[in-house]
Amino acid sequence: MTNPVSRTYEVRQATEDDVAELMRLRAMLFVNLGGEYFNPSDGDDEWLVALERVLKEKLEDDDAHILVVDGEDGLAACGIGTIEQWFPGPHSRNGRVGHVVGVVTVPEYRRRGYSRAIMGRLLDWFRERDVARVDLFASHDGSPLYRDLGFTDHPDPALYWRP
Numbered sequence: 752m753t754n755p756v757s758r759t760y761e762v763r764q765a766t767e768d769d770v771a772e773l774m775r776l777r778a779m780l781f782v783n784l785g786g787e788y789f790n791p792s793d794g795d796d797e798w799l800v801a802l803e804r805v806l807k808e809k810l811e812d813d814d815a816h817i818l819v820v821d822g823e824d825g826l827a828a829c830g831i832g833t834i835e836q837w838f839p840g841p842h843s844r845n846g847r848v849g850h851v852v853g854v855v856t857v858p859e860y861r862r863r864g865y866s867r868a869i870m871g872r873l874l875d876w877f878r879e880r881d882v883a884r885v886d887l888f889a890s891h892d893g894s895p896l897y898r899d900l901g902f903t904d905h906p907d908p909a910l911y912w913r914p
Contacts, residue, residue, distance in 0.1 A: 830869035851887035
């Protein structure tokens with residue numbers, strides 16, 4: 752039997768056929784993050800309907816890049832990047848801001864380099880599109896990878912508001 756870690760794999764762009772699996776991985780991300788913010792007690796599955804619609808739209812948009820690695824029975828990992836046009840400033844010469852929306856690897860496929868490979872491709876995509884900055888929110892487990900790739904603490908204090 753071959754060593755699963757040494758198997759070659761391909762990072763590829765997601766297609767509409769991957770939407771159900773992308774939804775499964777995105778839901779897994781929130782379960783792993785835990786807490787009331789990510790898994791509200793009054794939550795329902797309505798967000799999944801919206802997620803399916805947005806995923807299908809973003810697969811066709813130039814401002815989003817959705818990458819996947821196939822596993823044996825579905826996707827092993829995925830990563831999503833988006834670009835927004837903000838107003839330029841002295842700290843953001845063109846106002847183009849990238850966001851890593853989420854990188855998720857199914858637990859049994861972790862420690863094989865899938866997230867690193869996906870992130871490498873996403874960072875190349877951001878560079879090709881001349882983004883001034885890439886932001887992400889990292890889990891405790893993911894933070895070492897992102898720091899190794901050059902991410903540092905954000906200078907802006909983060910706040911949020913929910914209507």
